[in-house]
Amino acid sequence: MQNWIGGIEKLEVLKRVSIKEQEPEKRVNNFDEVCLGYSSDEAVQEALRCLECKNAPCIKGCPVEVKIPEFIRLIKEKKFKESYLKILETNLLPAICGRVCPQETQCEKNCVRGIKGEPIAIGKLERFVADWFRQNCEFEFEKPESNGKKVAIIGSGPAGLSCASSLAKLGYEVVIFEAFHKLGGVLYYGIPEFRLPKEVVEWEIENLKKMGVEFRTNMVFGKTFDLEDLKQEGFEAVFISSGAGLPNFLNIEGELLNGIYSANEFLTRVNLMKAYKFPEYDTPIKLGKKVGVIGGGNVAMDAARVARRLGSEVYILYRRTEAEMPARKEEIDHAKEEGIKILELVSPVRFMGDETGHVRALELVKMQLSQPDSSGRRSVKPIDGSNFIFEADNFIVAIGQSPNPLVKKAIPELELNPNGSIKVNENLMTNVEGVFAGGDIVTGAATVILAMGMGKKAAENIDKYIMCS
Amino acid sequence: MNEIVIKQNIVPNVWLMGIYSPQVAKKAKPGQFVILRVTETGERIPLTIADFDSDKGIVFIIFQVVGKTTSILSTLNIGDSIADFVGPLGMPYEQDSNDKSYLFIAGGLGIPAIYSKVKMLHSQGKDIEIIVGGRSKENIFFEEELRKYCSSLYISTNDGSYGQKGLVTDILTQLLENGKRYDEIFAVGPVLMMKAVVDITKKYGIKTLVSLNPIMVDGTGMCGGCRVKIGNEIKFACVDGPIFNGFEVDFDGLMKRNSYYQDLENLSYKEHKCKIGLGE
Ligand SMILES: Cc1cc2nc3c(=O)[nH]c(=O)nc-3n(C[C@H](O)[C@H](O)[C@H](O)COP(=O)(O)OP(=O)(O)OC[C@H]3O[C@@H](n4cnc5c(N)ncnc54)[C@H](O)[C@@H]3O)c2cc1C
Ligand SMILES: Cc1cc2nc3c(=O)[nH]c(=O)nc-3n(C[C@H](O)[C@H](O)[C@H](O)COP(=O)(O)OP(=O)(O)OC[C@H]3O[C@@H](n4cnc5c(N)ncnc54)[C@H](O)[C@@H]3O)c2cc1C
Ligand code: SF4
Ligand code: FES
Numbered sequence: 001m002q003n004w005i006g007g008i009e010k011l012e013v014l015k016r017v018s019i020k021e022q023e024p025e026k027r028v029n030n031f032d033e034v035c036l037g038y039s040s041d042e043a044v045q046e047a048l049r050c051l052e053c054k055n056a057p058c059i060k061g062c063p064v065e066v067k068i069p070e071f072i073r074l075i076k077e078k079k080f081k082e083s084y085l086k087i088l089e090t091n092l093l094p095a096i097c098g099r100v101c102p103q104e105t106q107c108e109k110n111c112v113r114g115i116k117g118e119p120i121a122i123g124k125l126e127r128f129v130a131d132w133f134r135q136n137c138e139f140e141f142e143k144p145e146s147n148g149k150k151v152a153i154i155g156s157g158p159a160g161l162s163c164a165s166s167l168a169k170l171g172y173e174v175v176i177f178e179a180f181h182k183l184g185g186v187l188y189y190g191i192p193e194f195r196l197p198k199e200v201v202e203w204e205i206e207n208l209k210k211m212g213v214e215f216r217t218n219m220v221f222g223k224t225f226d227l228e229d230l231k232q233e234g235f236e237a238v239f240i241s242s243g244a245g246l247p248n249f250l251n252i253e254g255e256l257l258n259g260i261y262s263a264n265e266f267l268t269r270v271n272l273m274k275a276y277k278f279p280e281y282d283t284p285i286k287l288g289k290k291v292g293v294i295g296g297g298n299v300a301m302d303a304a305r306v307a308r309r310l311g312s313e314v315y316i317l318y319r320r321t322e323a324e325m326p327a328r329k330e331e332i333d334h335a336k337e338e339g340i341k342i343l344e345l346v347s348p349v350r351f352m353g354d355e356t357g358h359v360r361a362l363e364l365v366k367m368q369l370s371q372p373d374s375s376g377r378r379s380v381k382p383i384d385g386s387n388f389i390f391e392a393d394n395f396i397v398a399i400g401q402s403p404n405p406l407v408k409k410a411i412p413e414l415e416l417n418p419n420g421s422i423k424v425n426e427n428l429m430t431n432v433e434g435v436f437a438g439g440d441i442v443t444g445a446a447t448v449i450l451a452m453g454m455g456k457k458a459a460e461n462i463d464k465y466i467m468c469s
Numbered sequence: 470m471n472e473i474v475i476k477q478n479i480v481p482n483v484w485l486m487g488i489y490s491p492q493v494a495k496k497a498k499p500g501q502f503v504i505l506r507v508t509e510t511g512e513r514i515p516l517t518i519a520d521f522d523s524d525k526g527i528v529f530i531i532f533q534v535v536g537k538t539t540s541i542l543s544t545l546n547i548g549d550s551i552a553d554f555v556g557p558l559g560m561p562y563e564q565d566s567n568d569k570s571y572l573f574i575a576g577g578l579g580i581p582a583i584y585s586k587v588k589m590l591h592s593q594g595k596d597i598e599i600i601v602g603g604r605s606k607e608n609i610f611f612e613e614e615l616r617k618y619c620s621s622l623y624i625s626t627n628d629g630s631y632g633q634k635g636l637v638t639d640i641l642t643q644l645l646e647n648g649k650r651y652d653e654i655f656a657v658g659p660v661l662m663m664k665a666v667v668d669i670t671k672k673y674g675i676k677t678l679v680s681l682n683p684i685m686v687d688g689t690g691m692c693g694g695c696r697v698k699i700g701n702e703i704k705f706a707c708v709d710g711p712i713f714n715g716f717e718v719d720f721d722g723l724m725k726r727n728s729y730y731q732d733l734e735n736l737s738y739k740e741h742k743c744k745i746g747l748g749e
Binding site for chain 2: 179180181217218219220223224225245246247249251255256257258259261262264265268269273274278279280281282283284286356357358404405406
C-alpha cells in the first residue's frame, strides 16, 4: 500500500475525488437532489486514498463507531455489497447518514489524510455503497423466532427506527406509533427532498416492515392513547423518541403578523404536505419576492434553500458570523452557491407590519463578537444605536425547537429536566419503570446519528430490562 | 378504518357525518377536535368533535362546505373512507365544579362545538340556557336536540326569517339587561361574534370562554402555525386550547391570521369546481 501511494502523483492523494452536483442555476428551479453521488470508479478511486490506519482515528469521531477502514477497503476491492453490510453492522441507515451527518466535525475531522491534504470523503463513500445496494440488491432478512415480547416505540424518527431495528433482530414484536400520517420524523417532514430524497427514507422503512416491525400512523401518544393503553395491550417496555418538535419563537413584537413562519411550519407545508406542488396538492404556502430567514443551523439553511426554490430572494440573518454557524459547512456552501446571502452579526428587535396585518420589515440591531471565553465560544452583544430596518415580504424563524410537551401529558409522573427534555439514567430509562427515552426528546435538537445511537443503546437496555425482570 | 358510517345533510351546505374510529371515540371528550385529511393529496383540516359514541366507536363531525376539503368530504358517501383521522386533539372543556348556571352562545357553525358540552353539563344537572344565531332560518339546525338539554333556547337570525331578528349579541344584551346572570358563558362562532360577546360580558364581569379556530397544520404543537396571543403570551391553540378565556384573546390578530391563505384557497377551490364541471 505504502509503495503504491509513493508511486502516484502526490497532489492526487492529497485531494479528494470531486463529486458531481447539480449546477446551482439549475437546481434552484427544482427539488431534485443536489449531490449526484460517486460512480463506482470514482468511489474506488476515492477509497484508494484511505491509508487503513491501524488506530483508525476516524472511527473515534463517529458516534456509532462505523468500521470505516474496513468498509472502505471493501470498496477498494469492489465488494460494494459486503461494504454496505459492514456499515450496517453498526449503522442502520447508511444512505441517510451518508447524506446528512456532519462528517466534517465527526469522522472526517479525525482523518489522517486531513493533516496534509483533504480527509477521505467518508460520508460520500458511505452514501455510495448504500445507494449501490439499494439499486442492485434486495434487502434480505431472516426473521428470528419471536420471543413473544412486545415493545412500543413512540415516534418514527431516526431514534425510533434504530431502536425498532435492533429489537426486531432480537426477536421482539415491535410497534412504532407515529402522530403524523407519514413515517420518518424529521427525515420526512424536516429535511428537504433535495438533500434527502423521500424515496431513500421510504426504502429504509420498507425494510423495517420486512423485518416485521409494525407501524401505526395517526396515533398521538398522550391524546389517542397513553401508557395505560400500552400496558393493557401487553407492551412490556416503551421507548419514547418523540423528538424536539416545538418551535421556538423570538418573543418579540409583531411575531403574530401574517407572513412569519416557524421553520417547522414552513418545512412541514412544503415537505410533508407538498405545498410546492400546490394546487395539485391542497396545502398552500405563500412566499413573496424577498425572504429573511432567522438562524444559522441546518434548519435555517434548509428553510432558506427551500424558499429559494420557491422563487424568492433569500437572506439569512444570523447573530454571529458564518464561522460560528452550527449548520454543516456543505450546506452553507450550497446555500451560498444558490445565491442566498448571509447577513452576519445581526439580531432581531421587532417585526413591523402593514394595516392588513402582514409583515413588511424587521428591525435589526448589529452585534459584535467578544473574545472567546474559557469554553472557546465567542459571545455576542448588541451595539447600541446600530438599529436598522430590513424589509422583506416573509420571515422564517429557525432558532431551534423545544421538546414536545404532549408526552408529559400521557405520563404525568414522568420526570423532566428544567428545559422540558426527558430525564433518563445511564441506561436511558426514565423514572417510570419500563419507560425508556432517547433522541432529541432527551438531548434537545441534535443530530440524526446521535438519535440513532441512542435508539440502539435503548434497545440493548430494553432487552436487558425485559429479560431480567 | 375511518369509514363514513353516517351521513346526513342537516341544512344547505352543512353535513353531519359519523366516522368509524374506535380509538378516537374511546378517548374523546367534549371540547376536543380531530384533524383529518380526505385524500392523499389533501390538506389537513381541523373539525370539532360534535359528539361521540365510545361503545360503537363512532365520532360525529358537522361541517360546512367552505372550500376544497370540505367540498370533497361532502361528496363522499356511507362506506367510503377518508385517508387520515387523528385525535382527539386539544384540551377538553373543563368546567368549574362550583358553577351552576351556564349560557351557551353558538353563531353559525358554533353549534357542533357547544353540543357535546351542553349534553355533558345537562347530565350533571346544571342549569343551561342557549342562544343560537344564524344568517337565516335555513342556517339554524339542531334546534330540537339542543332544546332537550336546556331550560331556554333563544334564536336569532340576521334577516328575521326565524326567531328574533338581529344578532346573538342582541339577545345576550337583553338577557343581561333584564338582570339574568350566569356563572359561565361559552361562546363559539365567527371570530367577530366571539369578540362582540366578550365586549359585552366583560362589562358584567362574567367569566367567558371561547373556542378559537386558527389555521392549523399538525395539531400537535409542532408547527406553531396556530399561535394566538392570549394575554401577553403566545399560545398554540391546538395544544393549549382551542378553548381560552375570552377576556384575554387577541381577536384582531386571530382574524388577520385566518384570512392569510384566503386567495390561494379560493384558487384551489375554483380549480376543483372547474374540474367537477368537466365531469371528472
Ligand atoms: C430541518 C432540519 C434539518 C436537519 N438537518 C440535519 C442534518 O443535516 N444532519 C443531522 O444529523 N441532523 C439534522 N437535523 C436534526 C435531526 O433531524 C434530529 O436530530 C433527528 O431527527 C432526531 O431524531 P428523533 O428520532 O429523536 O426525533 P424526530 O426525527 O423528531 O422524530 C420524532 C417523531 O415522533 C413523532 N411524535 C412526536 N410526538 C409524538 C406523540 N405524542 N405521539 C406519537 N408520535 C409523536 C413525530 O411526529 C416524529 O415523527 C435536522 C433537523 C431539522 C428539523
Ligand atoms: C379547532 C377547530 C375546530 C373547527 N371545527 C369546525 C367544525 O366543527 N365545523 C366546521 O364546519 N368547521 C370547523 N372548523 C373550521 C374548518 O377547519 C375550516 O372550515 C376548514 O379548514 C376549511 O377547509 P376547506 O379546505 O374546505 O376550505 P379552505 O379552502 O381551506 O378554506 C376556505 C375558507 O375557510 C376559512 N378557513 C380555512 N381554514 C380555516 C380554519 N382552520 N378555521 C376557520 N376558517 C378557516 C378561510 O376563510 C378560507 O378562506 C374548525 C376549525 C378549528 C381550528
Ligand atoms: S483516518 Fe482516514 S485514512 Fe485513516 S482509516 Fe480512517 S478514513 Fe482511512
Ligand atoms: S397546528 Fe401546528 S402547532 Fe398547532
